[in-house]
Amino acid sequence: MQNKLKKKLKQKEFYCVKCRKRVLADDICVQMLKNKKVKGGVPTLSGYCNNCDTLLYKFIKHADKSKLNKKFGKC
Ligand SMILES: [Zn+2]
Numbered sequence: 001m002q003n004k005l006k007k008k009l010k011q012k013e014f015y016c017v018k019c020r021k022r023v024l025a026d027d028i029c030v031q032m033l034k035n036k037k038v039k040g041g042v043p044t045l046s047g048y049c050n051n052c053d054t055l056l057y058k059f060i061k062h063a064d065k066s067k068l069n070k071k072f073g074k075c
Contacts, residue, residue: 014056016049023049025056030068031075033057043068046075 009015009022016023025047032041043065044057060068 009058011045012047014045014047014049014058016052016054016056018052018054019049023051023056026050028072029075030060030065030072031057045072 012024012028013022014025015021026049028045028047031044031046033044035042043060043062045060045068046055046057048054049056
């Protein structure tokens with residue numbers, strides 16, 4: 001595998017803190033994280049690491065939320 005750092009993660013790619021690398025996630029869904037500062041919460045994509053089953057999160061844009069909701073579904 002190439003270890004080049006690209007600027008953007010692909011849609012199904014997450015950074016796994018346990019593996020300390022980019023991984024492909026399983027069971028991806030859209031989840032709203034509660035945040036006191038943000039009304040309605042912060043949209044994230046969450047999934048499980050293919051290698052170690054750690055729960056992964058990444059923040060997504062509000063504008064992308066409905067699109068990703070349709071594609072992956074809500075958690
Ligand atoms: Zn992992």
